Amino acid sequence: MQTFYSDIHRQHHGRTELYAGTLVPCFEMPARADMVLDRVRATGLGEVCPPSAHGLDPVLAVHDAGYVAFLQSAWQRWQALGRDYDALPKMWQIRRLRQALPEHVEGQLCYYSMDCGTPITAGTWAAISAGADVALSAADALIGGQKGAFALTRPPGHHAARDYCGGYCFFNNAAIAAQHLRANGAKRVALLDVDYHHGNGTQDIFYQRDDVLFLSIHGHPRTEYPFFLGFADECGEGAGLGYNVNYPLPAGSTVDTWFDALAQACGRIAHFAPDALVVSLGVDAYQGDPISRFALSSDDFLRMGERLGRLGLPAVFCLEGGYAVEPIGINAVNVLSAFES
Ligand code: Q9C
Ligand code: ZN
Numbered sequence: 001m002q003t004f005y006s007d008i009h010r011q012h013h014g015r016t017e018l019y020a021g022t023l024v025p026c027f028e029m030p031a032r033a034d035m036v037l038d039r040v041r042a043t044g045l046g047e048v049c050p051p052s053a054h055g056l057d058p059v060l061a062v063h064d065a066g067y068v069a070f071l072q073s074a075w076q077r078w079q080a081l082g083r084d085y086d087a088l089p090k091m092w093q094i095r096r097l098r099q100a101l102p103e104h105v106e107g108q109l110c111y112y113s114m115d116c117g118t119p120i121t122a123g124t125w126a127a128i129s130a131g132a133d134v135a136l137s138a139a140d141a142l143i144g145g146q147k148g149a150f151a152l153t154r155p156p157g158h159h160a161a162r163d164y165c166g167g168y169c170f171f172n173n174a175a176i177a178a179q180h181l182r183a184n185g186a187k188r189v190a191l192l193d194v195d196y197h198h199g200n201g202t203q204d205i206f207y208q209r210d211d212v213l214f215l216s217i218h219g220h221p222r223t224e225y226p227f228f229l230g231f232a233d234e235c236g237e238g239a240g241l242g243y244n245v246n247y248p249l250p251a252g253s254t255v256d257t258w259f260d261a262l263a264q265a266c267g268r269i270a271h272f273a274p275d276a277l278v279v280s281l282g283v284d285a286y287q288g289d290p291i292s293r294f295a296l297s298s299d300d301f302l303r304m305g306e307r308l309g310r311l312g313l314p315a316v317f318c319l320e321g322g323y324a325v326e327p328i329g330i331n332a333v334n335v336l337s338a339f340e341s
Helices: 007-011 030-043 065-079 105-111 124-143 173-183 200-206 255-272 298-309 328-340
Strands: 002-004 016-019 022-025 148-151 189-193 212-219 244-249 276-281 315-319
Touching: 002 124, 007 030, 007 124, 030 328, 065 105, 065 124, 124 148, 124 173, 124 315, 148 328, 173 189, 173 200, 173 212, 173 276, 173 315, 189 200, 189 255, 200 212, 200 244, 212 255, 244 255, 255 298, 276 328, 298 328, 315 328
Parallel strands: 002 148, 148 315, 189 212, 189 276, 212 244, 276 315
Antiparallel strands: 016 022
């Protein structure tokens, strides 16, 4: 299958994040994409293509205009205050505080963020705009009749909701791709999230809709990030009731437990009979991931791809998490090559 990729991802490079109380280098780093690209080339997965520019309309089809405008101007406004280190929020509208948008960039950063682990830097806007184009170009490949396409994106996207960033994510690339497929002939789209962390942003975007079925297999939020969403009783709302499916698994779950959940998810997808599948392809369910607690081996990612291939659906894969940098390419490309064969 074709891989869509842009070097511009490199311009988003946060310096540090808070981990166990200390500042450490960001887990979400440019080398992640380099490793995946190297593996795509080494395995001969297929052509590596630059994205084509789509403008902001397809981004605004899933994200709030105020949020997008904030992301576009945040770094300049931050820098105008004489600050040149990563822009990070440090407070939130917890219970009984007002929900109004502040005027100051510092307050707006807090208003539009879910956590303090998602730095805005000089190149963030360029990188996330290119990332959206990568996801949209992969969706275009499906619209053009391809059976599979890989959006090699970073930063990731699935924690980004309609109007907030978080979990290293700004634009929800997978949601943007799914919406683009809907706008171009697909009547129903299934969006399966296999990242270790619940795809709270994607759930938020499609929660009231019955045309995009969202399913997520993840570490149970009672102990795992993002803590405040991803429970099994979140089933959708209004027209979307029954079209949101969470499979929270206890941290430390076995590989068998994980594949049982995948089998259930595939059953739901088959029953929904979508025209296309979008996969939020985080590979942090890997046994060696530094911030996650599932146990998949590199071979298990082959098994994952094979199971997804058996759905017989055209699929766009968007890269999400995965922080064991050395094997990230093997794990991600294992899914893709097994899907195709
Ligand atoms: N400072 C994705 O995998 N963890 N995001 C914060 C470490 C946030 C993961 C704790 C994990 C977000 C796309
Ligand atoms: Zn993750």
